[in-house]
Amino acid sequence: MLRTPSAVRDAERYTAHNYHPLPVVVSSAEGAWLTDVDGRRYLDCLAGYSALNFGHRHPALIRAAHEQLDRLTLTSRAFIHDQFADFCRELAALCGKDLVLPMNTGAEAVETGIKVARKWGYQVKKVAPGQANIIVADGNFHGRTTTIVSFSTDDDARADFGPYTPGFTVVPYGDLAALEAAIDENTVAVLLEPIQGEQGVVLPPEGYLPGVRRACTDRNVLFIADEIQSGLGRTGRTFACDHEGVVPDMYLLGKALGGGIVPVSAVAADADVLGVLRPGQHGSTFGGNPLACAVGTEVVRLLATGEFQRRSAELGERLRAGLEGLLGSGLVAVRVRGLWAGVDIDPALMTGRQACERLMDRGVLAKDTHGSTIRLAPPLVITSDEIDHAVAQLAAVLAG
Template identity: 70%
Template sequence: MRGTAVPGIDESHVAQNYHPLPIVISRGEGAWVTDAEGKRYLDLLAAYSALNFGHRHPALIAVATEQLGRLTLTSRAYHNDRLGSFAAALAELCDKDLVLPMNTGAEAVETGIKVARAWAYRAKGVARDRAQIIVAHGNFHGRTTTIVGFSDDAASHDDFGPYGPGFVPVPFGDADAIEAAITPDTAAVLIEPIQGEAGVVIPPEGYLRAVRALCDRHNVLFIADEIQSGLGRVGTTFACDREDVTPDVYLLGKALGGGILPVSAVVGDADVLGVIQPGEHGSTFGGNPLAAAIGTRVVEMLSTGEFQQRAAALGSHLETRLGELVGHGVTAVRVAGLWAGVDIDPAVGTGREVAERMLERGVLVKETHGQTIRIAPPLVIRATELDWALEQLKVVLEG
């Protein structure tokens, strides 16, 4: 594998912990996976950012194994000695007061919607059943019927209605459009700081700061869906950190489960998340001991800053290498840390066709919205592995 050293990246421990194993059937390790036929692939998909720490990270496997020997799933009838430490660690990471643990990303988004509406009625004084939430065109927040009801992606939206009211869509990246949409009934602005499914769409510089200022001025909640963009992916702990912005509510998931199991959470301050009263919301498995143990270890790993640094340094390298392909089968690239949207020249093929050709060459990427492929490798990937994958992309583009 050809590749140069990337400043700020120490690969010595990565080689020890994440070196690809000999072929093992249906197994993942580090940044590699093996299919049922024994063929190995370099994973530049990472389960849509759910595997930020790679496949079978030893620290996460260790804590999961230890917890499996104690107590795994529980209900309110049992004492869960892991939940408190998880909630405290995650609240500290987010600089917030309260954590409401759930299981999946869509469940976190649904919970955030409920919180925003309850806050509007109980704290802001909006008349019952009139609360509105401003959302962005091109969004992807999940696949429940509430969520797809305010999606403008036909594949997600069509033929699943009727849908409920209460959502006002505006163009993504346009703070003026948000301000024009705000009324006395507005409860929240719900956005992805960087839109993932849309093709890693990065808003203009200053957009997040403008959203924060508008929400403060009009007494509206800023809810950031960081399910894909958060937890180290973009070179900072959260994508909102890129503009030194703190939302009122974080929606988290994917990487929070460390690639071991689904874990999600809604995180906010007491005056917001605290509007939910006991018995009004819950989850059979949310915050179970196994999930809490893994989530705690994920937060501990992020607290060192190592993964954020790797994503930033390798992301800069990725951006440089992808930039060399513009005009050579690529029309545009958008990069935030180890997360990239690559627009393919139609003369080369569609995004799906390029993804299939990459698959044949042993690299996993994801097509999205026609001409775009999305790159999101585990943050443990080595620079040499990343370079090798980009060489495969170059070969595919050259036909």
């Protein structure tokens, strides 16, 4: 008897319905492959929204976690542990920044960035008390806390969660003139995703990110890059900003930083920005814990070799070629940067959800968003043959 139907029913019965998962129940995984409770294997083309950039159970990351589990897992930040300095130093070096503030989830990193930017605005830029403002882009996805959804333009994320937090101005993504016009004496930061993942892997217009960098520099405003999904090798460079030679004032990192093992996030910036914080003004019991730091340090060392960035860039071109070959055969648009793709299916053919269900039936797991768009973000350990397999299965779905 198959175990999947009853496991799905139990999950639906005892869980708040804040997700609409595909009816697959995973029991084990390795590399780019998942196995469900009935023994069926699936090619993972989502990678935990980029949290699994290094694949499932990467040997070096598992080894680091096991070794740390046998020694020490938590101290709180009331004390210093022996993994903390290495993690912060090596991550700061990877980012080219002075300091790192470790947290747990991506949303915590974003909230931290907002707090730091406001404090910097009051202490350094001398914005009038209570007037700090941050510019964000429409179509953004930075998390789901009450503050973050206050500047979301996605009604599903925002509706019925008010009253909303003030202090944000929303401008169209990719519209540099609108962004420049929105900056005033109370603007402390511009917060952007270099590539909008949840929106469907939407790439910025050429020259947009350098223009944002210039505007922020000229007007004494912090440029905060949310690289939680786009960073750490996903796009073929360490950071998505690297594609246009842009260095933000602050990186927000997460997802892949925990190696698919533990939640790890971080804010990286220079001392003149992160240095505004003083003891007692911000923190987290689990932020920068020994287990997180041990795994995070190994993640940074994997990235320091450049191997995963190269794989993402090279295999991403293969993915691009395969997907673009389906334009006109069920796909109406393809956007690819490294091993990250958004594909728009002809809405007359099927929805994104229907496409993902049919891919699941063919042993490939992906995720839909915004109607007829699906996102592909396989682990960076995927092979060229596996990419070809995923594209072939999508072609078969589109062909009916």
